[in-house]
Amino acid sequence: MTRILQLILLPVSICYGLAMQVRNWLFDVNILPSKSFDKPIISVGNLTFGGTGKTPHIEYLIRLLTPGKFVATLSRGYGRRSRGFLMASTELGVQDIGDEPQQFFIKFEHIKVAVDEKRSRGIHQLLEQHPNLDVVLLDDAFQHRYVKPGLSILLTDYHRLYVNDLVLPSGTMREFSNGAKRADIIVVTKTPKIFSPITRRRIIEELEPKKHQRIYFSYIKYIDPVPAFGLMQQEFPAKVTNILLFTGIANDYPLREHLERMCSELIVMKFADHHPYTVKDMEEITQKFHDLPTQKKVIVTTEKDMMRVKTPELSGYMKNLPLFCVPMEIDFHGTDKEKFDNEILHYVEKN
Secondary structure (H helix, E strand, C coil): CCHHHHHHHHHHHHHHHHHHHHHHHHHHCCCCCCECCCCCEEEEEECECCCCCHHHHHHHHHHHHCCCCCEEEEECCCCCCCCCCEECCCCCCHHHHCHHHHHHHHHCCCCEEEECCCHHHHHHHHHHHCCCCCEEEEECCCCCCCECCCEEEEEEECCECHHHCCECCCCCECCCHHHHHHCCEEEEECCCCCCCHHHHHHHHHHHCCCCCCEEEEEEEEECCCEECCCCCCCCCCCCEEEEEEEECCCCCHHHHHHHHCCEEEEEEEECCCCCCCCHHHHHHHHHHHHHCCCCCEEEEECHHHHHHHCCCCCHHHCCCCCEEECCEEEEECCCHHHHHHHHHHHHHHHC
């Protein structure tokens, strides 16, 4: 978005931000109810519309807490065609529960995965069906004020800190940056793997955390590409001329930077965040791949996108092609890992 357009839209952004400010004030003074629970509830969210890395951070928490704890995740289920409370199962698919919950369900067999646009109702349903749950992880719930989590984690992208962003439509913020005061933990995500103490101090000074807040810094670790379909016994080629990358996520720049080091040329087909892929999309992707003038070529996408592609309607278009997905995890710099882990474990044990 150009600077001029941002300025033109600024009055709309101010009005939107003020409306959200009033809404938050109504919760702060208990005019609107915010429900607390006896069980440990950890919320992971952001101030922006997507792109901060909520999914891998939820997965980090799952790995940290299991198998010692009985964990459940609760998401809205963005993009699903259903409504209300649903528990993930082998009978349901991405259309029923959304791509991120489907990813959790497939990757972590010892947890419970649920969706509900009303998080308070969803938590009640989870605890009613599984009263022995030790902790519930709320995905993308920072603005869902009807639930008061015991521990609130706010994510912000290193490349676009919330203090340097604007409220919609001039920027990507869901509310003014002073909403960050509700967080207990702030995680600066997608930082470089080599991270200087000077940069760390500068960011902390920019964010100006409150006395009750701790700031940690995480970075992305990409795992070796894996075949998208389990029956495809094919390894990722050692030398690749072209990689065709298609994504439907908010920010794919870290993945693009990673893949550019693995090929001579990266061709990108970018779709909207949570894009519901169609037969036409698959035809365009396969045609684009076949048109590449080399034999040393592969198609790559993300785990989240694969959840939307591996449906009976679409998977046939890709099964015979060299399609790979790139799993990603997050880790923390230096002593941040031990401190973050201890804070999470201490909260769960104490409650």
